[in-house]
Amino acid sequence: MDDKGKVLTLLLAAVLSLVCIVVGLLLLFFSCGSTQTEVLTVTGIELSAEGPLFSGSNTAQGICRAEMDAWLKTMGKTSADVREVRLTRAQMYVPDTTNFDGLASVTLMFASDNIDMQTMGALNPIPAGQHRIDIPVAHSQQQIKWFVVQPAFSVVLDADLKADSDASLGLKADLEFSLLMHQ
Amino acid sequence: MRTLLLLFCCFFSIALHAQAEADKLLGLWEPSNGKARVKVEKIGAKYFGKIVWLREPNDPQTNQPKVDKNNPDESLRNTPLKGYRILKDFVYSGKGEWTDGVIYDPENGSTYSCVIKMKDDNTLDIRGYIGVKALGRTDVWKRMQVTGK
Numbered sequence: 001m002d003d004k005g006k007v008l009t010l011l012l013a014a015v016l017s018l019v020c021i022v023v024g025l026l027l028l029f030f031s032c033g034s035t036q037t038e039v040l041t042v043t044g045i046e047l048s049a050e051g052p053l054f055s056g057s058n059t060a061q062g063i064c065r066a067e068m069d070a071w072l073k074t075m076g077k078t079s080a081d082v083r084e085v086r087l088t089r090a091q092m093y094v095p096d097t098t099n100f101d102g103l104a105s106v107t108l109m110f111a112s113d114n115i116d117m118q119t120m121g122a123l124n125p126i127p128a129g130q131h132r133i134d135i136p137v138a139h140s141q142q143q144i145k146w147f148v149v150q151p152a153f154s155v156v157l158d159a160d161l162k163a164d165s166d167a168s169l170g171l172k173a174d175l176e177f178s179l180l181m182h183q
Numbered sequence: 184m185r186t187l188l189l190l191f192c193c194f195f196s197i198a199l200h201a202q203a204e205a206d207k208l209l210g211l212w213e214p215s216n217g218k219a220r221v222k223v224e225k226i227g228a229k230y231f232g233k234i235v236w237l238r239e240p241n242d243p244q245t246n247q248p249k250v251d252k253n254n255p256d257e258s259l260r261n262t263p264l265k266g267y268r269i270l271k272d273f274v275y276s277g278k279g280e281w282t283d284g285v286i287y288d289p290e291n292g293s294t295y296s297c298v299i300k301m302k303d304d305n306t307l308d309i310r311g312y313i314g315v316k317a318l319g320r321t322d323v324w325k326r327m328q329v330t331g332k
Binding site for chain 1: 202224226227229233234235236250256257258259260261262263265266267268271285316332
């Protein structure tokens, strides 16, 4: 094969590769289809750590039952229609007679026997005089769908106590999830 | 009927024994460098360890309590190191070994696969590795006796 032939073959290969890439991208684009975003809120999750508690890190735990299947059913969807889930808001609150002043910081995690624990956010320090705090949520979130589709998973709050306390720690959490769904 | 009851009792006692073996990991442990103490606790059926004491609790640069400044997720870099869970998701697999977990090194922000082997009631071999277990590093942790507060 002369030089001209070689150049032509290379050019043909390059054009074919380009066509393959374009076709692949088009297939990917059309297979994804259109999506919609829904918001699922789970309120009043009770978290507790039994006293006496010592200064430093203490763990409060609660169970989140998102009941996503039932919620999706009302929209004629199933969990298979859910492409991605993200925690978008995590709010903790205590009764109005108390506040978060006894705590220096909190770290929020999700845990389950079937899925690896994930840190969902942290607030450090906690502003003074608050009955209700918003925990900034983590940018990096993986597998959240698999927590939420389960009948229940553990919500774990590591709370850094400023001083020893004979009382138990009791608080509530509201969680807001954003669900990206196939239409 | 009596045989069934006997069988049930046998299974029950075996299960109780296995549970007691698994829970031997619970408690307070100190890595060989003595820089921190880690409390292992159980959530659901899995074991997790968090830093509860630091030899140098404050960052010498800021003179503030140390935070997880090397976390790959920028949004979590303000998380306090004291209370940080560095051992996660360990499952007891028998014969004094806990597997399927990970260990986090706050000094470089890396997470490694990890196996914990109990050498005796007060000594752990903590082996962190990437990919292949043979290519890793083992650290020896000692149990700390908790004095009543």
